[in-house]
Amino acid sequence: MRILLVEDNLSLAEGLSALLRQSGYAVDVVHDGASAEALAAAESFELVILDLNLPQMDGLEVLRAMRARRNPAAVMILTARGTPEERVRGLDLGADDYLIKPFDIGEFEARIRSLLRRQAGLRTATVSFGALSFDQNSRSFAVEGRPLDLPARERGLLELLITRAGKVVPRDSIVQSLTSLEDDLSANAIEQYVSRLRKRLAPAGLTVRTARGIGYFLDRAEP
Template sequence: MRILVVEDNATLAGGLAAVLKGSGYAVDVVGDGASAVAVLATERFDLVILDLNLPEMDGIDVLRTMRGRQHDAAVLILSARHSLDERVKGLDLGADDYMVKPFDVGELEARVRTLLRRRAGLKAATVSFGEVQLDLNTRSFSSHGAAIDIPARELALLETLFMRAGKVVAKQAIIESLAGFDEDLSANAIEQYVSRLRKRLAPYGLTVRTARGIGYYLEKIQNP
């Protein structure tokens, strides 16, 4: 899952990015409204965390531009503006949620998970494929109640494949979901993550198949 943080406070933006990257998300950061609009014109994101008091262009204008261009990314407004009128205005323009600064990091992470789950069209908090379950609230995998230990980058890859289990996910879509635009993540690196993930999933009856020239998909291993 890929997130864009639009925040002019560099310290806050860096802290948010660190927390979200630590949870396995691909995160990009811009510090003004005009840059946000420019990035959103060429890059795809699942969620935008948007401040309102921005230089160059106000956050409300960024949101208005996004929805006017039919950008379907979820939007979480994160602002010091706490009046009811400001909240209503943001939500009416197409924001999906609104948090007031200062905020609790745990609550922010919970809201991020909820918005991403909603964007994926998932109502239940748990998704199953074969013997493996994905808890969307904690973004953790398990099998028959036992946790499956997976490093952050491989976990993000498995989450991307799991959300579209049985369907081919293009290599470029995987790269975009795992890395920000300041990271150089090659197709070869993706192949290495896939190889490691295959070994981790084998005991649980799942594997990652290659759709040659297109991408990868998750499949149940058939018993001989």
């Protein structure tokens, strides 16, 4: 899952981006409103974490511009501006959540998980496909209740596949969701991750199938 963090406090931005990356998210960070507006227009994100007191362009103006372009990304406002009027204005402009600084890190992470579940159209924290289950709260997989340990990129790919089970996930969507602007993910690398996932999922009677020229989807293996 790809997140855009917009925060002009450099130490806070560094700490939050490190926390998010440790949780397996692909994170891009900018420190002013103009850069945020430009990047949100050019790239695809599942979630934008948006401060309001930003240089060059206020966070609410960034939000207004995003929604004017019908940008579908979830937006969490993260700010010290917490009056009822400010919260109402942000939510009316299209924010999905509003968290006041200072905040509890556990609550911050829980709100992110909730927003990303909503973005994926999921009502519950646990998603299952055959013998495979995925707990979005812990971002962990299990096969028939037994933990399935995966490297970060394979876990991210399988998360995309299971939360979109029954649908083909295009290669472009995989690249956008798993990488920030600082990363590079080639078609060959994706195929390697898919190959490794097939081996890991075989004992569960599942596989990752290729939709030639389009992408990949999670399926039950042939008996």
